[in-house]
Amino acid sequence: MHPRIVDTLKKNQLSITESRKKILEMFLQRKGALAHADIEQQSGEEFDRVTIYRTLQTFVEKGIIHSIPSADNSVRYALCKDDCSEGHHHDNHVHFMCDHCGTTYCLDHVSVPPVAIPPGFKVTQVDVVASGTCMKCQ
Template sequence: MSNKNKASITELLRASKLSITDTRVKILELFMNTNGALEHSSFEKLAGQSFDRVTVYRTLQTFLDKGIIHSIPTTDTSIRYALCKSDCSEHDHHDHHVHFKCEECGATTCLEDTDVPEIHLPKGYAMHNVDVVVSGVCNQCR
């Protein structure tokens, strides 16, 4: 982890009006070092026993509320989270990229450059958010 990233983590937390704690810094470091989505169990594996399960849940929830991370829908029972791009915030959340889940390595990644196409709903439906999850084989696994 470079000093540059450390500094930007501090900045990010401050911008969200969150106090800077070991847990939050560590979890954000993990997100930045991992190019992809993390589920809860990842944190225990990556960070060991260094902090309590409950703290991880609460930290993730806080980050969600502040728009620092977003959740990715899955067909299994765990919830995956990924860092939001810099132009997301608590009240203005635009997360219009495609999520890709690799069937080989299991990793879920955000394809930032793949736009979600426009979807036309039937009459009477109001659209707030669109999640697209593509499954297949990623460029690393072929």
């Protein structure tokens, strides 16, 4: 088991349960983003569907993971950059979604460029969603 799992849960005042440990481990092991369906398949019916929904919701509220915008109506989640031990500041993110294999990459180290939003809008968050073909699918 990944060493940071229990730490992260404790820091966020969450009970250490099987589902939370396992789901958090999936995020730590895999670089890319995960959809609800991915988790359901990978865990092999170990957890109830409802439990997965609630766990993801809890993780989002605590700022452990964040949801990634997509145009095809599939919600995906990825780990927040800094384990969010400091709380959940809404980071700006750059994501890449491969049209071919569907993998979503969370490019934490790419900075979001300034965007000239017209006056009148109060911007709190900017997400950049790039899509195309990833290195594995060239």
